[in-house]
Amino acid sequence: MPDLLPAERFARCLKLVLKHEGGYVDQPRDPGGATNLGITRKTLARWRKVTPWWNLPKAAVKSLTSDEAAGIYEASYWRRVEGAALPAGVDLALFDFAVNSGPDRAIKALQSRLGVKADGWIGPLTLDALKVRIAAAGVAGLITSLCDGRLGFLQRIATFAIFGRGWSRRVRDIRLAALAMAGAEPLPPQRRTDMNMLAGYKTYIVAAIMLLTGLAGLIGIDIPNFEGHAPASLVMEALAFIFLRRGLKSDLSNG
DSSP: OOOOOHHHHHHHHHHHHHTTTOSOEEOTTSTTOEEETTEEHHHHHHHTTOSSGGGSOHHHHHTOOHHHHHHHHIIIIITTTTGGGSOTTHHHHHHHHHHHHOHHHHHHHHHHHHTSOOOSOOOHHHHHHHHHHHHHHOSHHHHHHHHHHHHHHHHTSTTHHHHHHHHHHHHHHHHHHHHHHTTOOOOOOOOOHHHHHTOTTHHHHHHHHHHHHHHHHHTTOOOGGGTTSOHHHHHHHHHHHHHHHHHHHHHHHHO
C-alpha cells in the first residue's frame, strides 16, 4: 500500500474512532454528559469559546455536524498527539487513546514506554526515541504495550463496571486495527513457562527438605536418599531455589 497523505491518514484513523463513538447520547451516569459523535458538551463549548461551558445548550450538542466534529478531532486530538508524525498504527492507537482518555494522559503513556520525560508534549526527543524503539524492537510490542496500559487505566475507573465491556471492546478493536495498519501480527499471549516450572508451594517444600537435609549433613546426620550429595551444596541449592522463585514471582507481578 502506498504511503498516505497526512489528510488521508487522519481520515482513516477518524473513521475507526467514530465507529466507537456513535450519535447523540445523554447518559446520566457518564461524567461526559451530553455527547454527540464523541464530542462532549464541555469540549464543544471550549471549541466555540462559550464560557462557562454550561451556557452552551444541549441542543447545540445534538445538532453538531460531522464536519465540525472532524475539525475538533483534528485540532484538539490528532494534531495534539502529532498524529501526522507518528508511524502507521501508532498514530491510531495514540489518537484513539487521546480521544477516549485525554491527550495528556495518552502522550505520557507513550513517553513512559519510550523512556523519555513524560511531559505530555510530543517533540523531537520523543519522536527520536520512538524511531529508536521501533528500529530495535518493532512496532507490534509498542502498540500492544500502549493498549495494555490504556486498558489498565480504564479498569481502575469507578464506572468501569458500567461501561467496561464497551471500553474493553474498543481497546481490543483499536489494537487489532493499529497492528494491521502497521503490517504487524498480534503478539501471542506470553507463556509463563518459567513460573510453571517453579509453581506453587511445591518448590518451597522441596527446597525446605533440601535445606534441612543439608543442615543435617553438616552436623553429621546422613539422610539415605541424599547420600552422595555434599551437605553444603544442598544448602546452597535450596537457598537458590527459594530466591529464584521469589525473584520470578516478583518480576512477573511487576511485568
